[in-house]
Amino acid sequence: MTAEITVNLYGGLERYSPEGLRKGNRVPGDQVNTVREVLDYFEIPREEARIILVDGHHASLEDQVNPGKVISIFPLVGGG
């Protein structure tokens, strides 16, 4: 198993994916240590990443990310 982090970019943020992928973007685990570094990896401006979930739990920019984790990043969404 490769040591990768999975990144989902939703609500239009998929435009920051090199492959234009919404789900299942892969980042080598040794290239990023924190949520902030994941944003930098995809060059997503901070203000666009309004909700960040790591394995479904809300996370902050400084939270550690480890291989095997799934990071989901959303812009401002609403409705209901």
Add this chain to the structure above:
Amino acid sequence: MPGWMGKILYIDLSSKEHQILESGEDFYHKFLGGRGLGARLLFKFLETPHTEPLSSRNTLVFSTGPLTATVVPTTGRMTLTTRSPLTGTIFDSNAGGYWGPALKGAGYDALVITGKAETLTRLEINENSIKFVNCPELSGWNNSRTWEHLDQKLPEYQHVYIGPAGENQVYFASVSVGKNRTLGRGGMGAVLGSKNLKAVSLKGSRQPGVADRKRTEKIKEKSLTWLENSPLTASRLEEMGTSMLVNLINEAGVLPTRNFQETQFAGADSISGESLRDRMEASSGSCFNCPIACARQIIGPEGEQAGPEYETIGLLGSNLGISDPELIAKFNQLCNELGLDTISTGSVIACLMELVDRGYFDYQISFASAEGLADLIEDIARRRGLGDRLARGSLRFAREAGHPELAMQVKGLDIPAFDPRGMKGQGLGYITSNRGACHLRANMLNIELLGLPERIDRFTEEGKAALLIQQQDLNAILDSLIVCKFTLFALAEGFYREMLEAVTGVSFPEKEFYAIGERIWNLEKIFNLAVGFQRCDDSLPLRFKVEGGSGPLAGEIVEEEKMLEDYYRIRGWNFSGIPVDETLSRLELREFKHYFLGSDINDS
């Protein structure tokens, strides 16, 4: 009386008589309009809260608010209040469109309808006349056909009307407002159906007075600027509609899946707003005086149709295990045509699927399969075969099948598409809502998932009661003004008070303003106490209290007793959930005390 028209139209369908009544300022200042006025008028005109919901004596109160038809954005809304056949509680629903402004245009703040017409009837109301028109030829007509007919016949009028489900008194039949807005949830369409009332058409050119035009204009400009500056209300709701929530709700593990047995769905992305946007050609639509334009129209096989909202995707999609967006759009369209609430339709079918899955009920149906579903939905609306039994809602059906715990509802109202195990405040909202499980009395989505205005721990029960109560009271005010809840994404709370003061010229000190919401909440509660609801009815289905969900919800359950205790205490209610004397006095509701004194509930 700026803001209000000061007149209420009362119609008795049995005698074909009507009266125009005037109400005092005090009445309006205490209950505003919309939902508050609806609750107050229901008490006034209903002989007793015990009135059977589908009897001729039940009463429909259509109402507008002091901001309706003014220049303030999103003020095209109207409310319908009655006793619900699905829940037995007091029930109100509000919708956008253009009918609310037309009611004021005809000269009325509210229209009260009671009695029962002999044959299928529609009403034509304008500033000068009220016409009762027999319309047996419209019997069984789908909604689009009915709308086209009315629009062609009376192009200057605005219409509310029911489809076959309403005529056949399905307990979760909706009422259509204009071409594509809906009064959903508690089966108000069935109440119109029980009265043989197919449609109410309105027109008029009157306008409510505005006390301070300059200030109102300023407020309009300011709120438009705010709505344009929030990315949500400026463009995101218009681009994707509410379906943009699907992926977030799924990743957060609160997306109802297979009758809430799971809370994440493998096919979520394919039914998400992003996928719908990619796959289906769409345009947006808006209500009276609204810049948000959240309504999505998609191009379906039979032309333009309403795109499925988030709730519909949850309940007719993931909760049935269905991941084909075209199927969901098709079922949505079918429900809209028949006049069925999509949440309850999805929920009662999911309940049937689980009963069958567990071997408790014999029928050919299974999760993830769309086979036979369109026919079943049609059968519900036409009350044919098994559809006739499902038409009385999930709780009654599951009870008859011997497994009431498999109906995902509170007080008979089906739980919307946010699983309470991952949003404890939302769970408390479901159990305390005066109309049963509902996300619109106080959606904790903003606070618990979106982090607006700031993020709090969604998994804890701690501190949720106080936050929820604040939201419930605020929403009662928004529902009474009436403005769209989506403005909350962009506007500060204090702004609503400013709007009210500018339009009416009445001063509402902050404390008094918020007390209006609390008063309305308590008045609705009194109705429910009067008809016998008790503390034990403020409870979620067993599943949420003993089984965890998927992903982040593994092992998560809702501990409702602790939250409920806090909630009753902060509300100023006793252990049984009855408002204590001090609360009634503070809210000027003492005159309603006799309604629940005779009920079976022990005062402790």
